[in-house]
Structure formats: C-alpha cells, structure tokens
Amino acid sequence: MTTYNQVTPEIIAMLEKITPGRVVFGEEINPDYGRDEMPIYGTNMPAVTIDILSTEEASEIMKICYANNIPVTTRGAGTGLCGGSVPMMGGVVVCTAKMNKILKIDTEYFSAIVQPGVFVGDLKDAALEQGLCYMPDPVQKFGSIGGNVSTNAGGMRAIKYGTTKEFVRAMTVVLADGEILKIGANVSKTSMGYNMTQLITGSEGTLGIITELTLKLIKAPKAELVVVVPFDSVDKALESVPKVYTAGFRPAGLEFFESTMLQMTEKHHGKSIYFKEAAGAAIDGYIILVFDGDSMDELESEIEALTEFFLGEGALDVMIADTPALKDELWWVYNALMEAMLEEYRLIDESDVVVPATRIAEFKRYMEDEAAQYDFDIYYLGHVGDGNLHSFGVSNDMDDAEFKRQMHLWMVALHEKAKEMGGVLTGEHGVGFGKIEYFRDFIGERNAAIQKGIKLAFDPKLILNPGKVTFTFDELA
Numbered sequence: 001m002t003t004y005n006q007v008t009p010e011i012i013a014m015l016e017k018i019t020p021g022r023v024v025f026g027e028e029i030n031p032d033y034g035r036d037e038m039p040i041y042g043t044n045m046p047a048v049t050i051d052i053l054s055t056e057e058a059s060e061i062m063k064i065c066y067a068n069n070i071p072v073t074t075r076g077a078g079t080g081l082c083g084g085s086v087p088m089m090g091g092v093v094v095c096t097a098k099m100n101k102i103l104k105i106d107t108e109y110f111s112a113i114v115q116p117g118v119f120v121g122d123l124k125d126a127a128l129e130q131g132l133c134y135m136p137d138p139v140q141k142f143g144s145i146g147g148n149v150s151t152n153a154g155g156m157r158a159i160k161y162g163t164t165k166e167f168v169r170a171m172t173v174v175l176a177d178g179e180i181l182k183i184g185a186n187v188s189k190t191s192m193g194y195n196m197t198q199l200i201t202g203s204e205g206t207l208g209i210i211t212e213l214t215l216k217l218i219k220a221p222k223a224e225l226v227v228v229v230p231f232d233s234v235d236k237a238l239e240s241v242p243k244v245y246t247a248g249f250r251p252a253g254l255e256f257f258e259s260t261m262l263q264m265t266e267k268h269h270g271k272s273i274y275f276k277e278a279a280g281a282a283i284d285g286y287i288i289l290v291f292d293g294d295s296m297d298e299l300e301s302e303i304e305a306l307t308e309f310f311l312g313e314g315a316l317d318v319m320i321a322d323t324p325a326l327k328d329e330l331w332w333v334y335n336a337l338m339e340a341m342l343e344e345y346r347l348i349d350e351s352d353v354v355v356p357a358t359r360i361a362e363f364k365r366y367m368e369d370e371a372a373q374y375d376f377d378i379y380y381l382g383h384v385g386d387g388n389l390h391s392f393g394v395s396n397d398m399d400d401a402e403f404k405r406q407m408h409l410w411m412v413a414l415h416e417k418a419k420e421m422g423g424v425l426t427g428e429h430g431v432g433f434g435k436i437e438y439f440r441d442f443i444g445e446r447n448a449a450i451q452k453g454i455k456l457a458f459d460p461k462l463i464l465n466p467g468k469v470t471f472t473f474d475e476l477a
C-alpha cells in the first residue's frame with residue numbers, strides 16, 4: 001500500500017538545518033529510543049532521532065518526511081506499555097521530551113497551558129502550588145503529558161474525575177504534511193462540529209504530533225484520606241468492590257494489589273516495607289481507597305460507615321493513612337510494585353482489559369482458571385474500581401517463543417471473555433503495536449474501516465507511527 005524511503009545523508013543534512021546539533025543517527029542513537037517499557041512486543045532502532053524544541057521544528061521536520069515518505073514516530077518519555085513509541089518501521093523518531101515548559105497556570109480560568117514533554121507529576125505539583133489540581137493520576141508520574149494525552153492515560157482518580165480526555169480543552173497539533181493545526185478552545189463546553197481534541201486524544205501519535213496542550217484544572221480538594229483494607233482472600237476483596245458504590249460511597253480512587261506482588265517487590269528492594277498480617281490472619285490482597293472532599297470532618301464520618309461496611313464484607317481491618325508521611329509511604333509501595341516487576345523479570349506481557357466493575361471478581365477467577373494450563377506466573381494489580389485490573393504474565397525461565405505462544409493463547413481467552421462481558425481491550429495503555437493483533441476482532445470490521453478512513457484523512461501517506469492502532473504491518477507492505 002505504501003513505500004517508505006530510507007533516511008539518506010541528504011535528508012539528514014536537511015534535518016540538520018532545522019535542528020542544528022540535534023539530529024542523532026547511527027551508533028550515536030540512545031538505545032532507549034528503540035523500545036518502551038514492554039519490549040516483548042518488539043524493539044527497533046530508528047535511523048535518526050531528533051529532540052525537538054518547538055512547534056515550528058516539528059512542522060519543518062514533517063514537511064521533509066512527508067515529501068520523502070519517511071516514517072515518523074513521536075516519542076514522549078518512553079514509559080508506554082504497548083510499543084506505541086517504538087519506531088517499528090525505522091525512519092525518524094521525533095522526541096517531545098525536551099519541550100517541557102509549563103507555559104501558564106491560569107488561576108482565574110482554572111487551566112494550564114503546557115508543552116507536551118512536561119512530566120505529569122510536575123504538572124500536578126505546579127497546579128497544587130496554586131491551590132489547583134490536575135486530577136488524572138497515572139501511577140507513572142514520569143510519563144510526559146503529551147504521552148498521557150496520546151494514550152488517554154487513566155490511573156487512580158478516574159472513577160470520580162474521569163481519565164485524561166476529560167481534562168483536554170485545546171491543543172496544537174502538527175499534521176503529517178507539516179501543517180500546524182490549532183483545535184479546541186479554553187472554554188468549558190463546545191458542540192462545534194466533530195470533537196477533534198477528543199479524536200487526537202488517545203490516537204497514540206498516529207494522527208499528528210502534539211506540541212502544546214491547554215488542560216482543565218480544578219480547585220484542589222481541601223481534604224484527602226487514603227484507606228487501606230486488607231483481606232485474607234483476594235476473591236472476597238474483589239467481590240466487595242462493586243458493593244462500595246451500591247452502599248453509597250463515592251471514592252475518588254479504588255485500587256488493588258495482591259500480597260504475592262508485594263512480597264516480590266520487597267524481595268527486589270531487600271526490605272520489608274508493609275504489613276502482611278492483620279487480625280491474626282495472613283493478608284492475601286489489599287484494597288486502597290482515596291476519598292477527597294471539603295473537610296476532614298466530612299471524610300471521617302464517611303470513613304466510619306466505610307469501616308463498618310468493609311468489616312461486614314470480611315475485611316481483616318480498615319486502616320487510615322491521614323498524614324502526608326503515611327500516604328507517601330503507601331503510594332511509594334504501590335508505585336514500586338510494577339517497577340519492581342519490570343526489573344525482576346526477563347519476560348513480561350500484560351493485559352489492560354476493562355470489564356464492568358460489577359464483574360471484576362468473576363473475571364479474575366476466569367483469568368486464573370485459564371492460566372492454570374500455562375507455565376508463566378501471574379501478578380495482578382490496578383484500578384479495580386474502574387474494572388481495569390492489570391494482569392501480568394511473567395517468567396525468567398521459559399523459552400521466549402514458548403512464553404509468547406502461551407501468552408497469546410491466554411490473551412485471546414481473556415479478550416473473548418472481556419468482550420462477552422461488555423468490556424474493552426485496553427483501558428489506558430493503548431493499542432500501539434502490542435495489541436493491534438487483537439484490536440480488529442474486538443471492534444469489528446466496520447468500525448476498523450471507519451478508523452482507517454480517519455487515519456487516511458489525517459495522514460494519507462501513512463507515515464505517522466506506522467504499524468500502530470489502525471493499519472497493520474501486512475496492510476502497509
């Protein structure tokens with residue numbers, strides 16, 4: 001369908017004129033630019049990398065690549081989990097990580113104007129300094145905001161505040177042919193034609209390069225409480241999740257992790273950092289809830305009722321982290337779980353499936369029953385309040401091809417079950433390259449054809465992030 005060209009010395013010379021001293025090629029390229037945090041889906045080195053500093057640079061680079069049919073993959077911080085930023089077709093990697101300025105925090109109209117390379121954690125801190133809050137809260141605080149918008153990152157406050165897309169008001173996007181498009185507006189509503197900002201949000205670098213974002217902020221809640229609820233059975237823990245809502249509680253976040261994952265993390269760090277027993281019983285799984293509101297009094301009265309509720313559900317205890325030190329320690333552990341696993345295991349694949357939260361316990365049981373026939377180990381953690389339980393198949397001993405074969409069979413079964421339950425293939429990590437083989441089955445041929453049409457309208461030569469989301473490698477060949 002399309003023929004890509006190699007990056008020649010002449011093209012490198014043209015790129016050098018736009019971004020002098022920043023065009024890196026050959027063995028000088030940082031190997032990180034050829035992978036993300038899920039290398040099982042494939043790694044590949046680009047011919048050239050460029051750390052851009054402005055919209056105009058992105059535009060000039062795209063004009064050259066468009067004229068010469070060169071594939072371009074945009075990279076943020078490279079913390080993605082579906083191979084999205086990996087340049088599977090080589091070509092040019094345009095990295096927006098150094099466009100990392102917070103241009104404005106608007107305390108009158110509660111918004112932020114930022115460059116795409118700003119870390120989401122830095123944006124959250126800068127907003128808080130002004131009494132405001134950027135609510136999307138992915139566990140990974142060193143992902144760039146451009147990457148967050150491009151994957152519609154979720155995280156730990158989605159049940160109350162929604163995901164990244166709820167916070168995107170406007171953006172500047174450089175199109176495949178180099179044209180600069182400004183879409184959206186810094187207002188709180190619009191019904192002006194198709195919703196272009198939402199279309200780019202979650203498009204994983206396949207429709208354009210985001211070079212500036214206007215994001216909604218909200219007034220920071222005055223009080224926050226974090227509650228840890230240990231259970232002696234994971235099943236009991238997950239069965240309690242939907243009942244939290246029907247009982248009338250409104251947490252901002254509802255997370256889960258298993259004690260096996262905690263033990264692996266502690267071993268990895270060589271220290272004991274968390275309690276393993278409560279009420280004289282060994283803990284099997286932990287639910288963490290976040291509540292926020294206008295006052296501590298309001299929250300504390302809710303927590304009293306919550307304690308009664310969870311003890312009735314068979315929880316071993318209900319523990320409140322109400323000081324910054326306790327909260328920091330708790331979140332440190334939670335954030336360390338996935339990082340430890342990524343460092344501890346040679347082979348890792350993951351499912352980011354979402355099912356209705358009412359069926360999360362049933363889905364977990366199904367995953368385990370299916371996995372019993374395979375050789376890999378599994379860890380589970382994540383945003384169970386959203387029905388988004390991340391499941392990781394891991395191994396250090398298996399043969400690579402056998403691991404992939406078994407994982408594929410497991411994934412197919414999980415996806416079929418999630419579909420049957422009315423769920424989705426990926427809740428926050430995206431399709432990228434890693435999930436493309438399952439994507440079409442999930443959404444159906446007609447939907448896939450419409451998405452391809454959208455891709456072609458933005459990028460008729462299919463040079464932006466080829467092989468991801470819409471057109472497969474086979475279709476590009």
Ligand SMILES: Cc1cc2nc3c(=O)[nH]c(=O)nc-3n(C[C@H](O)[C@H](O)[C@H](O)COP(=O)(O)OP(=O)(O)OC[C@H]3O[C@@H](n4cnc5c(N)ncnc54)[C@H](O)[C@@H]3O)c2cc1C
Pocket residue numbers: 036037073074075076077078079080081083084085096116137138139140142143144145146147148149150151152153154155156203204205206208209210211338339428429432465
């Ligand atoms: C330990 C750990 C915890 C995580 N926790 C969460 C979590 O709780 N929730 C969650 O949603 N994700 C989570 N992630 C995944 C990851 O952090 C997110 O997907 C994040 O949004 C990626 O941002 P990035 O800057 O690293 O993007 P990259 O990995 O660099 O790129 C991701 C995608 O965005 C595109 N892209 C990046 N920048 C731009 C741009 N400026 N313009 C156009 N396209 C662009 C890329 O082409 C690619 O398709 C976690 C990852 C790790 C390793």
